[in-house]
Amino acid sequence: MKDILTNLEQNFAVSNIEKKRDDLYFINVEKKQIISVLTYLKDYAEFTHLAFLQAVDRIEENQFQLTYMLYSFQHKTNFAVRVLVKRDKAKMISIL
Numbered sequence: 781m782k783d784i785l786t787n788l789e790q791n792f793a794v795s796n797i798e799k800k801r802d803d804l805y806f807i808n809v810e811k812k813q814i815i816s817v818l819t820y821l822k823d824y825a826e827f828t829h830l831a832f833l834q835a836v837d838r839i840e841e842n843q844f845q846l847t848y849m850l851y852s853f854q855h856k857t858n859f860a861v862r863v864l865v866k867r868d869k870a871k872m873i874s875i876l
Contacts, residue, residue, distance in 0.1 A: 781805070781857065784825045792817050796862075806860040811872070814863050818848060818875055821861070826854040830875075842867045848875070 785805070788794050792813050798806040809817045821827040827850035834847040848861045865872055 781855065784821075787825075788817065788820070792820070803856060804858045804860075806862060808862045808864075811863050811865060814848075814861070815873060815875065817861060818850075821850055821859060825852065825859075827852045827857075827859050829853065831858070838864075844870060846872060 785797055788807065789797070793810045794807045794813075794817070796806070796808040800806060807817075829851040831849040831851050834849070836845045836847070838845055844865045844867065846863050846865060848863075850859045850861065851857070852859070863872075
């Protein structure tokens with residue numbers, strides 16, 4: 781897992797990397813890099829299962845937070861990728 785996190789830090793604009801448990805990680809990603817990060821996690825880090833996609837309306841902050849919860853059967857690990865979207869530009873590219 782350490783190699784995956786290091787690779788994400790070196791190659792993408794990620795922030796707030798959090799290890800909640802041995803099998804649960806969270807990162808924040810810039811909107812413009814969400815497809816690249818999700819593709820890397822799927823194709824190279826073996827996070828092939830999208831468990832859920834969640835949207836939270838942060839009214840006071842004038843934005844939405846999208847969370848893509850991925851799972852790797854190989855690593856037996858959950859990986860949450862969070863991205864913030866401004867309310868006035870509330871569009872997001874589909875990953876499906």
